[in-house]
Amino acid sequence: MSFSEFIESTRRVLTVAKKPNWDEYKLMLKITLLGIVIIGLLGFLVKLIFTVFGLGVLS
Numbered sequence: 832m833s834f835s836e837f838i839e840s841t842r843r844v845l846t847v848a849k850k851p852n853w854d855e856y857k858l859m860l861k862i863t864l865l866g867i868v869i870i871g872l873l874g875f876l877v878k879l880i881f882t883v884f885g886l887g888v889l890s
């Protein structure tokens with residue numbers, strides 16, 4: 832891919848792309864926060880299981 836083809840392809844993408852409206856932004860925010868909460872809960876559960884069963888690293 833030459834530089835001019837890259838510029839043309841980039842121009843095409845930017846022409847089609849649009850800024851998200853407020854509803855789309857709120858949906859992306861909810862999905863992102865849900866993912867963060869799920870990963871946090873998963874980490875907490877793993878830590879809890881390791882603590883309860885004594886599988887953690889001895890300090």
